[in-house]
Amino acid sequence: MIELQNVSKVYAGQDGEVRALDHVNLSIQRGEFVVIRGPSGSGKSTLLLTAGGLVRPTEGKVVVDGKDIYTLSSRERASFRGGNIGFVFQMFHLLPYLNVLENVLVPTISGARKSDRTEAAELLQRLKMSDRLHHRPSQLSTGQRQRVAIARALLNRPRVILADEPTGNLDPDNAAEVLDYLTEFHKAGGTVLLVTHEQYADEYAQRIVLLQNGKISFLREESLKPSHATE
Amino acid sequence: MSMLRMLIKEIAHRKLNFLLGLVSVAAAVALLVSVLTMSDASERETVRLMRDMGFNILIVPKNTDMADFWSEDFAKEEMPEEYVHDLANSGIITIRHLVATLQKKIVWRDRKVLLTGVLPEAPVRGREKKPPMGYTIPRGRVYVGFELARSLKIKEGGTITILGKDFVVERCLQEAGSKDDIRIYGDLHDVQEVLRKPGKINVIEALRCLCTGVELADVRESIARVLPNTNVAERGSIAVARAETRKMVEKYAAFIIPTVFLVCAVWVGLLSLSNVRERRQEIGILRALGFGSGRIATLFLGKAFLLGLLGAAVGFAVGTGIALQFGPQIFHLTAKKINPVYALLVWSAVGSPALCALASYLPAVVAITQDPAVTLQEE
Numbered sequence: 241m242i243e244l245q246n247v248s249k250v251y252a253g254q255d256g257e258v259r260a261l262d263h264v265n266l267s268i269q270r271g272e273f274v275v276i277r278g279p280s281g282s283g284k285s286t287l288l289l290t291a292g293g294l295v296r297p298t299e300g301k302v303v304v305d306g307k308d309i310y311t312l313s314s315r316e317r318a319s320f321r322g323g324n325i326g327f328v329f330q331m332f333h334l335l336p337y338l339n340v341l342e343n344v345l346v347p348t349i350s351g352a353r354k355s356d357r358t359e360a361a362e363l364l365q366r367l368k369m370s371d372r373l374h375h376r377p378s379q380l381s382t383g384q385r386q387r388v389a390i391a392r393a394l395l396n397r398p399r400v401i402l403a404d405e406p407t408g409n410l411d412p413d414n415a416a417e418v419l420d421y422l423t424e425f426h427k428a429g430g431t432v433l434l435v436t437h438e439q440y441a442d443e444y445a446q447r448i449v450l451l452q453n454g455k456i457s458f459l460r461e462e463s464l465k466p467s468h469a470t471e
Numbered sequence: 472m473s474m475l476r477m478l479i480k481e482i483a484h485r486k487l488n489f490l491l492g493l494v495s496v497a498a499a500v501a502l503l504v505s506v507l508t509m510s511d512a513s514e515r516e517t518v519r520l521m522r523d524m525g526f527n528i529l530i531v532p533k534n535t536d537m538a539d540f541w542s543e544d545f546a547k548e549e550m551p552e553e554y555v556h557d558l559a560n561s562g563i564i565t566i567r568h569l570v571a572t573l574q575k576k577i578v579w580r581d582r583k584v585l586l587t588g589v590l591p592e593a594p595v596r597g598r599e600k601k602p603p604m605g606y607t608i609p610r611g612r613v614y615v616g617f618e619l620a621r622s623l624k625i626k627e628g629g630t631i632t633i634l635g636k637d638f639v640v641e642r643c644l645q646e647a648g649s650k651d652d653i654r655i656y657g658d659l660h661d662v663q664e665v666l667r668k669p670g671k672i673n674v675i676e677a678l679r680c681l682c683t684g685v686e687l688a689d690v691r692e693s694i695a696r697v698l699p700n701t702n703v704a705e706r707g708s709i710a711v712a713r714a715e716t717r718k719m720v721e722k723y724a725a726f727i728i729p730t731v732f733l734v735c736a737v738w739v740g741l742l743s744l745s746n747v748r749e750r751r752q753e754i755g756i757l758r759a760l761g762f763g764s765g766r767i768a769t770l771f772l773g774k775a776f777l778l779g780l781l782g783a784a785v786g787f788a789v790g791t792g793i794a795l796q797f798g799p800q801i802f803h804l805t806a807k808k809i810n811p812v813y814a815l816l817v818w819s820a821v822g823s824p825a826l827c828a829l830a831s832y833l834p835a836v837v838a839i840t841q842d843p844a845v846t847l848q849e850e
């Protein structure tokens with residue numbers, strides 16, 4: 241359903257150009273759980289943002305459900321993101337001035353889809369946050385913050401979750417919990433694209449993509465164990 | 472969750488930024504409101520004062536010797552009565568309340584009196600009707616000045632003979648403390664008849680419009696255009712002095728107010744820009760959550776709009792307060808009746824949010840052109 245066709249992304253940096261993605265071809269099927277790993281600076285975040293319609297590639301196409309999303313107007317692309325994609329980031333990116341419930345409800349302002357407070361409250365209950373609905377993000381632990389961010393990503397019932405090191409700032413217990421939520425979403429039919437360093441994420445992954453210098457240099461298909469790796 | 476709620480929560484969260492903007496917007500609005508409120512009150516009062524003081528523009532025949540004129544208080548030369556109609560029909564706007572008179576000094580009952588024929592005020596074309604100034608005296612009747620009536624024991628209802636014609640005394644006037652106390656006023660045409668000067672007048676009296684930007688030179692020029700064979704003189708008065716004060720204040724205000732607004736706009740723009748920079752990551756995440764450029768811009772322009780609206784309300788209250796408190800001291804002569812001008816509230820409630828939104832336009836553009844690839848990856 242998400243297809244990166246010959247995608248390159250070149251950033252213009254102070255010390256010359258940086259080729260963050262270098263002719264990447266990647267096709268992700270509906271309902272897949274794909275893990276992306278690679279060294280720092282290899283282009284993982286760029287890949288995710290490009291796939292999510294947030295960063296226009298310098299070259300190539302990103303085709304979602306047969307549509308090249310970068311040919312859409314920026315407004316159409318925004319509403320496409322709002323309705324189809326849930327983002328989860330390492331830094332949570334909660335709005336500091338809104339409480340937990342309001343943070344989860346932010347996507348409803350964008351007009352992508354209508355969801356109401358009860359739905360948000362139910363979601364937060366599933367994420368064990370019911371007793372923190374009116375707290376500010378600054379009053380939450382990091383694990384709690386990430387759960388709020390996950391609730392926010394899930395509110396509009398996206399078809400895809402793009403998660404960029406969502407466990408990067410969490411202790412192992414909270415990290416495992418976050419992975420559980422992603423698996424739950426996957427089991428319910430969702431598509432997950434997860435950037436992570438966690439080894440045990442591999443257990444959930446149907447495919448593992450290795451990025452190096454902007455190139456997909458290692459691709460392991462339909463594998464449950466790293467030892468089954470094929471080139 | 473609504474956009475408005477989000478705006479308000481953000482404002483409450485970053486109070487200082489908003490407060491700094493609010494203070495400057497309110498100060499600018501307060502300045503404008505206080506000056507305009509005082510000036511409005513002063514203008515209303517001056518107009519009233521001016522009416523009370525009487526006419527202050529005198530139009531006399533061109534070859535009138537002004538030295539004689541001031542010593543006699545009437546012009547020796549004469550001009551056709553049609554002049555006043557020509558002037559009234561010319562659509563002139565720099566003067567109003569045109570009254571044509573024919574005045575002569577005559578010796579009557581061994582006294583010098585000023586016999587004054589008055590033509591009822593000529594309506595100026597296309598002007599809303601204001602209550603007329605000057606006298607409207609019926610034919611065959613006269614008004615007698617205070618000093619004459621007192622010393623000659625003239626009573627209202629009696630009959631007097633002037634240059635062979637009988638007149639009924641319609642009214643004995645109150646003491647004026649001026650030459651008016653030795654005048655006898657009659658209808659212009661009666662006076663023309665007894666003086667044997669049919670169709671002649673020698674002074675047109677008028678009230679100078681205190682419209683802003685109208686100087687005496689403008690008045691002269693506009694009259695000269697219609698009546699080239701006349702001269703224009705102005706009787707100085709306290710009202711004119713007040714009008715001059717007001718004009719001076721307005722002249723300074725005309726320079727200071729735009730400057731203050733410009734500084735205020737730049738300041739609001741800078742605060743807005745700092746707000747945008749502070750919220751880079753937020754903008755990135757909002758984009759990820761499906762906010763388009765329109766909504767991102769709304770977030771910042773809407774905030775500026777609220778700032779302008781609140782600034783207008785606070786500024787109006789403060790500005791009106793200042794006007795009420797200090798107005799009487801600035802326009803010190805007689806201004807007592809300074810009232811809140813609510814039209815200014817409406818104007819500032821419209822103008823100030825618009826200006827703030829305009830000032831935040833560039834920061835909003837900065838916000839929507841920010842690259843999420845940059846902002847979302849910043850620590």
Ligand SMILES: Nc1ncnc2c1ncn2[C@@H]1O[C@H](COP(=O)(O)OP(=O)(O)OP(=O)(O)O)[C@@H](O)[C@H]1O
Nearest residue numbers: 251253258260279280281282283284285286844845
């Ligand atoms: N906005 C930008 N401007 C210039 N260069 C950038 C920008 N964003 C990323 N880069 C560069 O592009 C390359 C890929 O960056 P990216 O953030 O995608 O890597 P990453 O794999 O996510 O790294 P990490 O694991 O550290 O998060 C890096 O070399 C980085 O310096």
Ligand SMILES: [Mg+2]
Nearest residue numbers: 284285286404
């Ligand atoms: Mg990254």
